[in-house]
Amino acid sequence: MEKQKEMIRVEKLNKYFGDLHVLKDINLTVGESDVVVLIGASGSGKSTLLRCLNFLEIKTSGTIQIEEETVEPTKTNLNKIRQRVGMVFQHFNLFPHKTVLQNVIEGPIQVNKVPKATAIQEGKELLEKVGLSDKANVYPSKLSGGQKQRVAIARSLAMKPDIMLFDEPTSALDPELVGEVLTTMKELANEGMTMVVVTHEMGFAREVGDWVVYMHDGKIIEYGKPNELFDQPKEERTQEFLGSIL
Amino acid sequence: MFEDFISYFGHLWQTFIDSKWLFLEATLLTLKLTAISIFIAIFIGLLFALLKITKIKLFVWLANTYIFVVRGTPLIVQIFIFYYGLSYGPLQISGFWSAVLGLAFHNGAYIAEIFRGSIQSIGNGQTEAGRSIGMTSWQTMKRIVLPQAFRRALPPLGNQFIIGLKDSSLAAFVGLAEIFNVSTTMGSNTFDFMTWLLISAIYYLLLVFLLTLLVSYTEKKLAVSD
Numbered sequence: 001m002e003k004q005k006e007m008i009r010v011e012k013l014n015k016y017f018g019d020l021h022v023l024k025d026i027n028l029t030v031g032e033s034d035v036v037v038l039i040g041a042s043g044s045g046k047s048t049l050l051r052c053l054n055f056l057e058i059k060t061s062g063t064i065q066i067e068e069e070t071v072e073p074t075k076t077n078l079n080k081i082r083q084r085v086g087m088v089f090q091h092f093n094l095f096p097h098k099t100v101l102q103n104v105i106e107g108p109i110q111v112n113k114v115p116k117a118t119a120i121q122e123g124k125e126l127l128e129k130v131g132l133s134d135k136a137n138v139y140p141s142k143l144s145g146g147q148k149q150r151v152a153i154a155r156s157l158a159m160k161p162d163i164m165l166f167d168e169p170t171s172a173l174d175p176e177l178v179g180e181v182l183t184t185m186k187e188l189a190n191e192g193m194t195m196v197v198v199t200h201e202m203g204f205a206r207e208v209g210d211w212v213v214y215m216h217d218g219k220i221i222e223y224g225k226p227n228e229l230f231d232q233p234k235e236e237r238t239q240e241f242l243g244s245i246l
Numbered sequence: 247m248f249e250d251f252i253s254y255f256g257h258l259w260q261t262f263i264d265s266k267w268l269f270l271e272a273t274l275l276t277l278k279l280t281a282i283s284i285f286i287a288i289f290i291g292l293l294f295a296l297l298k299i300t301k302i303k304l305f306v307w308l309a310n311t312y313i314f315v316v317r318g319t320p321l322i323v324q325i326f327i328f329y330y331g332l333s334y335g336p337l338q339i340s341g342f343w344s345a346v347l348g349l350a351f352h353n354g355a356y357i358a359e360i361f362r363g364s365i366q367s368i369g370n371g372q373t374e375a376g377r378s379i380g381m382t383s384w385q386t387m388k389r390i391v392l393p394q395a396f397r398r399a400l401p402p403l404g405n406q407f408i409i410g411l412k413d414s415s416l417a418a419f420v421g422l423a424e425i426f427n428v429s430t431t432m433g434s435n436t437f438d439f440m441t442w443l444l445i446s447a448i449y450y451l452l453l454v455f456l457l458t459l460l461v462s463y464t465e466k467k468l469a470v471s472d
Contacts, residue, residue: 056374083380093375097393097471107379110389139471152375159379 004031006068007163007194008053013062015048022048024218026062030163033192037205037226040215041241046198049215050165053196054087067162083111086156090168092148094140100127100151101136107159119158126154130184146177150184157188164188166197182208202245206230214238262445265432272428273449279342279414279424283349284407290350291357296387298362309358316355322416324348329420345417353410360406364399365391397468404461408454415450425449 008030015023022045030036038046051057052064055071055078064071071081095103104123108114114122127133130150140148149169156164166185170178182204189195189208199205205212206226214222214229214237222229222238233239294312297305316324325348332339339347368391376386418427429446433439 054378056377079377079380079382082378087374087378089371089375089378091371093369093371095372095375095390097397099471106389107381110385111380141472155379 004034006030006065007032007034008196009063009065009068010049010053011063013049013052013064014060015045015052015057016060022218023052023059026218026220028213028220028223030194030196032194034210035189035195035197035208036211036213037209038196038198038213038215039200039202039205039241040221044215045218046213046215047167050087050167050196050198053163054082054085054165056087079111083107083159084162086159086161086164088149088152088156088164088166088169090171092140092145092152092172094148094152094155096140099137099139100132100143103140103151104155104158107155112159123154123158126157127151129157129187130154131180144177145173146180149173149181153181153184153188163194163196166195166199168198168200170199170201200245202230214241216241258441258444261438261441262448265445268428268432269425269445269449272423272425273453275422276411276414276424276449276453279345279349279417279422280407280411283346283414284353284410286346286350287353287357287410290354291361294354294358295361295365298358299365313355313358316352321348321352321413322419324352325416325420341417341420341422345414345420345422349410349414349417352413353406356406356409357403360399360402361395364395364402367398368394397465400461400465400468404458404465407457407461411453411457412450 006029008028010026010028013023013026013028014021024045026045026049028036028049038049040046048057052059053066055073058073066081066085069076071078095106098106101120101123104126105116105119108119108122109116124133124136127136130153132147132150132154135143135147135151140151143151153164153169169185170181173181178201182201185195185197185204186208197204197209209226212224212226212229213220214233214235216237222233222235224234229238230242233242294309298309300306325345328339328344328347329341332344372390372394373383373386376390377383381389414424415426417424418430421427423431425446429442430439433442436442
């Protein structure tokens, strides 16, 4: 079998906020087309880990490789890296002064210098993909939370990233809107997108995840296939966590 | 008593009508002073607001010092410093430009604080979203943060524009024939001060009214995304 390409490799990653040690010697590898789901209680460091992968947070020590290239925040052009690593936020962070389509084409036009007509064409295709063709010229304030998040996904995809990071993409949604966002993410996973997802949706983790990572107190406690980790957790703390949420 | 009032208003109205060509010129000068000085003030304000949020010590100190000095001294003193002060050096500037520069530097300090506040009121999530699609920090500022910040700044900016318009009357003291100067000159020529002052007040009221309309029209236009 052909060796799977390493999309992300994290070694001995540490992150401090002042005196607070939020990530402790994290090691993590994400292969091409893998969906890795990070689970754990609030404050366990999973969002910080995700943000370090996009360099919205800068690591204190350790190494991060993106597509087999070591990224040193002081030396590497992070804007170039971020073009390949898309990010979807808990609170969508759509640009409220731009229409749905303008949100989607902003990156391609401003960053990738794609001609406007091409960007619009591709933007419309992406909106169709996330089921929002009819909302192209609407402002975000007119959308439901689920629709906003699907636009945010389309906005990230417009940059044609190799990796997508999701930071609790459904946590700010009303329960009835969670499904539509998860469906979009599932389609993306089926197309072979490499994804790292922080979520509390255990159903999604089990069904879509290739790997599940349980974090506690800034450390990775357990790592495994979803059925192993959910059905036969080895670590006591994983058992406690799963027991408390299921 | 009542008839006296009526006859005075008749006189006021007649004087107002008769002097319209005189004041047309003065009004145009007032508008020119205000428009140019506010235009420059917006750029000064934006520049110092951006300096202040860089968190680079020298820049922040520069911006704070500018705001401290300008806010702490009267506008008329600033205009006079431009007018008399610069005439000592090789630069001889006209009354018009000393008033424009005085007004621009003065309003710029207040506008800097307005912009700084509105920029900082735009959530960090917007910056992160911009950076996450690979935009540079300047692209994110220009395309994402500033347009939203400008919209939020409009109501207090409109206020500052009104203050700037009325403060342009101080240009009378460096010899500009704007509205206030014309009215006081006519007052001393005719010994009918009150009538001419009231007429100048009417012109200022009208101009402020028009400016208010313009600002609220712009606010509505920018509110399409709500």
